[in-house]
Amino acid sequence: MIEPRPHFFRLQIAAFLLIRTAINTSIRMVGPFLLVFSRGVGADMTSMATAVSASMAASALGPFLAEIADRRGRRAGMLLGLVIFTAGVGLMLIWPAYLAFLIALLLASLGNNIFLPAVQAYVGDRVPYEKRGVTLSILEISWAGAFIIGVPLVGFLISRAGWQSPFLTLFMMGLASIAAVMRLVPTQPVNTKEEEISGSRFKLILKSPAALFGLAMGFLVIAGNNLISVIFGVWMEEAYGLKIAAIGAAAMVIGFAELGGEGLVGLVVDRFGKRRTIAAGLIVNILSAALPFFMGGTVAGALVWLFIFYLSFEVTLVAALPLMTEVLPSARATLMAVFLAASSLGMAAGVFCGPRLYSAGGFTFNVIAAMAANVLGLVMLPRVRRTE
Secondary structure, three states: OOOOOHHHHHHHHHHHHHHHHHHHHHHHOOOOOHHHHHHHHOOOHHHHHHHHHHHHHHHHHHHHHHOHHHHOOHHHHHHHHHHHHHHHHHHHHHOOOHHHHHHHHHHHHHHHHHHHHHHHHHHHHHOOHHHHHHHHHHHOHHHHHHHHHHHHHHHHHHHHHOOOHHHHHHHHHHHHHHHHHHHHOOOOOOOHHHHHOHHHHHHHHHOOHHHHHHHHHHHHHHHHHHHHHHHHHHHHHHHHOOOHHHHHHHHHHHHHHHHHHHHHHHHHHHHHOHHHHHHHHHHHHHHHOOHHHHOOOOHHHHHHHHHHHHHHHHHHHHHHHHHHHOOOHHHHHHHHHHHHHHHHHHHHHHHHHHHHHHHHHOHHHHHHHHHHHHHHHHHHHHHOOOOO
């Protein structure tokens, strides 16, 4: 455990928070503005959803590159992820086509899947497990921040400067992020024991039942969430006639729900326990699936349901992060990268199936499928245990 300098460490956490907000915006803006981007690149909604799904699935290759954070240091992993992300969003500035959109999403997601595990491992190296939930929940505010700040900003940029303008903003932020990491994150020597096991980290994960059940749980929870996320913008537009600006406002409701979930985890997870907090979040999320049938078909009712659904999901996911950082401490960055890859595959599954379920049976099918995925995730939870 490396003892951080408190003031400098807080500055690093603030920088990581801003960087992650930019990266998460590139991922989260696609769902609410799926129709806008599809018109921009000349593709239909199903093709766009397939592109998103394919990019998320391909970004699951992240662990093979993210292991650099265990082998060469956390700083190297962060920089590699940011360079890939910046190249991805920059591609849309010179090649505004459907194939470029697919590649851009792939690179942005892959960059995130390399940068984030390096940051989580960096925190795990410096913060004791008993206090780690608070720090990681602070970093997860970036996920909500993408919806509260990022997505509405994207809507503003699109309405003022066209559908490509968000990619220019994200490209500039990517360059600034690279400079910030080079300035703020020191180069640390690699632990000799970690260097010796570099070739067997994936074997360690495959041999650990706790790790495998944790990966399965992450896949299922993320898949269930994305069955809703990918389609909620289309659902709100078609069911309630909401336009771009109003959909952006609905995204802010989800963002505040996630912010509430992250704040709640920060307050209770280290005291209440990581696994008990995860279980509580999953149970509330499962029970909330019945709410749309009692909301009366109003916009206000739909927003209330979205708030509860995303609040409980965020509690579940954020509470899982500190637990996963301690399942295999000797392969911390690699396991977190594989966890993120499993989450990306879950996101890909949700994005791929979401529009098809919606087309087959409407929003009710999406809700029922999301509930089933979370029930399975709850079944996996008892086997996910930290290494003592």
